[in-house]
Amino acid sequence: MRYRPLGKTGLQVSALAMGCMRLPEHDPELAARVVDAAIAAGVNYFETTRGYINGKCQHLTAGGLKGRSRGLIVSGKAGISAETTADSYREEIDLQMQILGVDYLEFFQVGWFSLDRLEMITKKGGALEALDKARAEGLIRHIGFTGHDKPENYRKLIETGLFDSFTIPYNMLNRAYAPVIARAGELGVGVIAMCPVAGGMLSAPAPQLQALIPGGAQTTAAAALQFVLANPHVSCACSGMNTLEMLAENVETVNAFQGADHAQMDAILDEFAALGQQFCTACGYCMDCPSGVDIPGNFRLYNYAKVYGLLDWAAGQYAAMDPTKRAAACTQCGACEPKCPNTLPVIDQLAEVAAALGRE
Ligand code: SF4
Ligand code: SF4
Incomplete structure (x- = not known):
């Protein structure tokens, strides 16, 4: 497995991260095997939240973690609302750790976050107080956010200095966050790129896209993963994986990747986009x-x-x-x-x- 710095955290994150929201809902035994195999392959980042998979995401992940969190970057996540208080957010952090069966979380992310919600977490008695307190107690170590707000708004959020990382969609068909990703590189904020295969869209064969990878990628999904990793400011590509085969393919792709000229790929994708227009x-x-x-x-x-x-x-x-x-x-x-x-x-x-x- 290849590892990259996760912003300024001092952590080395596996280039392939696991989004646990796609674990098989009705097969806990398989879910545990997928998580276990991912750890064995060197994947060390696991993105989870309580609500995914009809509330089963963290239970299914826990089956594979078996209480392990040391050496792994397990991330919990919870959204906020105007009613969220430091106490209610702390209860959520505690509950997620309990379900995951771990005694600390390397990351906790404010989910579905946007610039207009900043005040909701920074106000007195807001979620940030809970996060800071949990961090001081060693229950969480780093704070991130995820969401789909406008790129310029996310630039403002990472410039606050409050966050160690953020998780955003980024792939060959959606490069809207590329400027924020570059800014994150300057600031030392970790970038977890989600949706590398565009929600499965890039699992379908697209020879033009495979040809973008030096030597040609074996599959479009491999090209998609390699494109994301070719961006030097991306810390890891977070892929939702639900089978051992999918995991093995992705691990092989990441391990075999020799790097590529990201600017050149961007230029070709710009031409494609212009053609679409x-x-x-x-x-x-x-x-x-x-x-x-x-x-x-x-x-x-x-x-x-x-x-x-x-x-x-x-x-x-x-x-x-x-x-x-x-x-x-x-x-x-x-x-x-x-x-x-x-x-x-x-x-x-x-x-x-x-x-x-x-x-x-
Ligand atoms: S408006 Fe008429 S011509 Fe245009 S798509 Fe509809 S049916 Fe076809
Ligand atoms: S008006 Fe023309 S460009 Fe606009 S959606 Fe319809 S077909 Fe497309």
Whole structure:
């Protein structure tokens, strides 16, 4: 396993981290084996929270941890609300440690966090008091946050100096947080990149994306993981894994990765993104279609197929759409075309989408 510094914490984190929110809900024995095998393979970061998997995430993780926390970076997480107090947050920290069966947590993260909630945790009697007290008592060692707020807001949050790390989505198809990741590198804040395979989207074959990795990646999922790790400011790629096979594949990918020119990959992905902009930009001005066709939705799928080569994924999504929303439901009434600011030949392009993605 490869290890990287986790910001300024002094910790070395495994390049592959385990998101425990995908452990198999109905197979605790397998879940324990996956966690155990991950530890054996050198994975040392385990991201957990109480609510995931219908409240079973930390129970399932505990089965594999077997009380181990030393040498591991086990992370708990809890959201906040206007009602959260230092006492209620402390109860949550204690409860999560109890479920996980550990006597301390290397990390505790404020979940679903955003800049407009900063005051909620920093106010007198707020969650930060609980976190600071738990840290002083040795029950937690570091504080992070996770969420989906705007990149510029997360820049402001990491610049407060309150947080040792943050967890954000980052992958080949979503690079919105790249500037904040670079800023985190300057500040020494750890970056845990979640959704490296874009919620499974990059598990589907996309030859264009595999070709971005020097020598070509074996699979698109491998390319996706390697892209994330090629960013020197990313501490680790946090992947939700629910089988031993998936774990073994990811471990092999990380161990075999020789590094890549991240700037060069970014430049190519920028070209892909620009290509996508030449088609439908999803502005929605053409809607609503009297027949119910989801025009931007269909074009979005087709863009992924054309630009990134994600044809199988797009066809699967198309098949899962309500038939009335599919491109094939267009009656060619012509109401949409005059409304498109990009003057797209919507009717012809929908016919193209239906031919390319419709496989029934
Ligand atoms: S041309 Fe097709 S997509 Fe456009 S409004 Fe008419 S039915 Fe809807
Ligand atoms: S108006 Fe044109 S660019 Fe905008 S969503 Fe409709 S087809 Fe796409």
